[in-house]
Amino acid sequence: MHRRLCRRLALAIFVAILLSLYRSVQELPPVNPPHPLQNRGQVPAVTVLIWWYPFGRKTQVKDCDTLYNIKGCRLTTNRQLYPLSQAVVIHHRDLGGNVSQLPAERRPAGQRWVWMNFESPTHSSGLEVLNGVFNWTMSYKRGSDIFIPYGYLYPRKSTGGKVVLPSKSNLVAWVISHWNEDHARVKYYYQLSRHVDIHVYGKYHQQLQNDSIVLTISPYKFYLAFENSQHVDYITEKLWRNALMSSTVPIVLGPSRANYEQYLPADSFIHVDDFSTPKKLAQHMMFLDKSGRSYRKYFDWQKRYNVHLTKFWEEPYCKVCEAVKRARANYKFISNLASWFQ
Numbered sequence: 001m002h003r004r005l006c007r008r009l010a011l012a013i014f015v016a017i018l019l020s021l022y023r024s025v026q027e028l029p030p031v032n033p034p035h036p037l038q039n040r041g042q043v044p045a046v047t048v049l050i051w052w053y054p055f056g057r058k059t060q061v062k063d064c065d066t067l068y069n070i071k072g073c074r075l076t077t078n079r080q081l082y083p084l085s086q087a088v089v090i091h092h093r094d095l096g097g098n099v100s101q102l103p104a105e106r107r108p109a110g111q112r113w114v115w116m117n118f119e120s121p122t123h124s125s126g127l128e129v130l131n132g133v134f135n136w137t138m139s140y141k142r143g144s145d146i147f148i149p150y151g152y153l154y155p156r157k158s159t160g161g162k163v164v165l166p167s168k169s170n171l172v173a174w175v176i177s178h179w180n181e182d183h184a185r186v187k188y189y190y191q192l193s194r195h196v197d198i199h200v201y202g203k204y205h206q207q208l209q210n211d212s213i214v215l216t217i218s219p220y221k222f223y224l225a226f227e228n229s230q231h232v233d234y235i236t237e238k239l240w241r242n243a244l245m246s247s248t249v250p251i252v253l254g255p256s257r258a259n260y261e262q263y264l265p266a267d268s269f270i271h272v273d274d275f276s277t278p279k280k281l282a283q284h285m286m287f288l289d290k291s292g293r294s295y296r297k298y299f300d301w302q303k304r305y306n307v308h309l310t311k312f313w314e315e316p317y318c319k320v321c322e323a324v325k326r327a328r329a330n331y332k333f334i335s336n337l338a339s340w341f342q
Contacts, residue, residue, distance in 0.1 A: 045072050045073070045074050046072055046073055046074065046086050046087075046321050046324045046325055047074045047076060047084055047085045047086055047087075048073065048074070048075050048076070048085065048086070048087045048088075048089060048317060048320050048321050048324070049076055049077070049078075049079065049081060049082055049085040049087070049088045049089065050075065050076065050077045050089050050317060051079075051088055051089060051090045051091070051103070052090070052091050052094040052095075053077065054091045054093070054094065054116075054312075054313055055091075055093065055094065056094070059313060061075045061076070061077065061314075061317070062075075062314050063075075064314075064317070064318035064321055064322075067314055067315075067318060068315070068318050068322075070318050070321055070322050070325075072321075072325070073318060073321035073322075075317050075318070075321070079103075082103055082105055083108055084108075085108075085111060086110070086111060086112065086324045087111065087112045087113075087114055087136075087320050087321070087323075087324050088103060088112070088113050088114065089114045089116050089138070089316075089317060089320055090102070090113060090114065090115060090116065090134075091116050091117070092116065092117035092119070092124060092126075093117070093119060093123075095126070095130075096125065096126050097125060097126015097127070097128075097129050098126070099129055099130070099133070102133070112135040112136050112324065112327070113133065113134045113135050113136070114134065114135070114136045114137075114138050114145075114146070114320055115130065115133075115134040115136070115137050115138065115139075115334065115337065116138045116139070116316060117137075117138075117139050117341070118139060118140055118148070118150070118312075120227070120228070120229040120231045120234045121229075121231055121341055121342045122228075122229035122231070123228075123229065124341065127337055127338035127341060127342065128338045130337050130338070131334070131335055131336060131337050131338060132333050132334070132335050133333070133334075133337075134333070134337060135331065135332060135333060135334065136320075136323070136334070137334060137337070137340075137341075138316060138319070138320065139341070140233055140234060140235070140236075141233045141234075141341065142233050142262075143340075145323070146316070146319050146320060146323050148310060148315065148316050148319060149233070149235070149263070149310065150236045150240055150309075150310055151237065151239070151240025151241070151307060151308055151310055152240075152263060152308050153263070153301065153305035153306070153307060153308070154306055154308050155304065155306075156303075156304060156305060156306055159303055159304050160303055163296070163299045163302045163303060165247050165296070165299060166219065166247055167219060168219060168220065168221050169219045170199060170219050170220045171197065171220065171221055171222060171285065171289060172196055172197070172198045172199065172220060172221070172222045172223070172224065172251075172285065173198070173199045173200075173201065173216070173217050173220040173222075173223055173224070173248075174189065174198055174199070174200050174201070174202075174223070174226070175200075175201045175202050175208070175213055175216070175217070175238075175242060176200065176201075176202045176205070176226075177202045177203045178203075178228065179202075179203070179204055180228075183228060183229075184229075184230065184253065185224075185226035185227065185228065185253055188226065188253055188272060188278060189224065189226070191277075191278040192224075192278040192281065192282060194278075194279075195278065195279050195282035195283070196282040196285060196286070198224070199220070201216060213241065213242050213246070214241070214242075214245055214246045217242060217243070217246035217248055218246045218247060218248070220246075220248050221248060221249060221285075221288070221289060221295065222248055222249050222250075222251055222270075222285055223242055223243040223246065223250055223251065224251050224253070225238040225239040225242060225243045225250040225251065225252045225253070225254075225269075226238065226252075226253040226254070227252075227253060227254035230253070230254055230255060231254075231255060232255050232259055233255065233259065234254060234255060235252075235254055235255065235259075235260065235263060239252060239254075239264075239269075240307055240308075240309050241307075241309050243269075244268075244307050245307050245309065247302075249269065249270060249288075249295070249298045249299075250268075250269045250270070251269070251271075251272065251281070251285075252269050252270070252271050252272065253271075253272045256271075256273070257273060257274070264301070265300075265301045267297060267298065267300065267301075268298055268299075268300075268301040269298070270284070270298075
């Protein structure tokens with residue numbers, strides 16, 4: 001009897017100890033694993049909030065480290081992360097001057113609102129109401145806080161060598177999607193086409209070969225790199241991709257020749273202002289068509305440079321992250337956005 005009583009007592013004590021241990025574990029505070037970028041030795045994360053997908057076209061937000069070796073960047077479209085974001089990128093064409101679409105929450109200390117716009121002033125309405133709203137500008141225009149041209153030339157690793165051009169079987173081409181009879185480019189086209197045959201591609205004209213501009217334009221000797229409006233620094237993919245990457249001689253209509261020469265060697269393009277009339281430009285093109293040596297001189301730049309075509313939209317987003325990482329403590333507002341951009 002005594003032994004049985006001792007066994008029951010020992011069992012009861014053992015169960016009590018187990019229950020006590022179980023309760024103590026249950027009452028421990030939860031353990032939160034550290035953020036992967038908070039580990040010692042790693043670069044602190046910079047969160048860049050993309051307020052809208054540009055033009056409402058949803059695209060995959062890629063990694064800045066993989067694309068451009070810019071580390072410690074988090075690109076997001078999740079507006080719940082607004083209070084934690086160091087920068088908010090707002091695309092002007094989607095804003096359209098409607099300030100009610102801007103973030104309603106109070107701006108956190110040190111957060112930069114970035115005005116992003118790659119359209120010309122002609123197609124950028126509603127600027128006046130945005131004076132004093134943004135902290136940084138990001139555009140194709142020199143003097144932007146974050147300068148993103150549509151393209152640029154960069155030095156080749158090895159210079160010299162023979163330039164090999166694709167076979168040229170046609171004279172002049174033009175790709176245009178938005179035809180407007182009031183545009184200077186359309187008016188100039190009508191005058192030029194009286195003197196030279198121009199093959200026109202685009203929405204209301206011939207179809208592109210395999211839906212590729214470069215494939216379509218490469219067999220042509222000249223390309224009309226005509227901008228839809230004429231403003232300083234507004235030099236778009238019509239030059240960088242359509243003409244230069246297709247190895248054709250660009251005939252440009254846009255800002256001044258001096259402005260183009262800030263981006264290109266002077267002997268790599270023809271400006272419409274180089275000739276007093278479209279007829280004289282046509283005559284020069286005819287001359288170059290028959291003079292192989294003179295024509296090939298327009299491609300001497302290829303011995304020294306390659307073309308970089310800006311990748312939209314990952315490249316601008318990652319450049320914002322890079323700018324945040326380099327930014328100093330000074331904080332500003334753009335008080336004269338309208339007058340600066342126009």
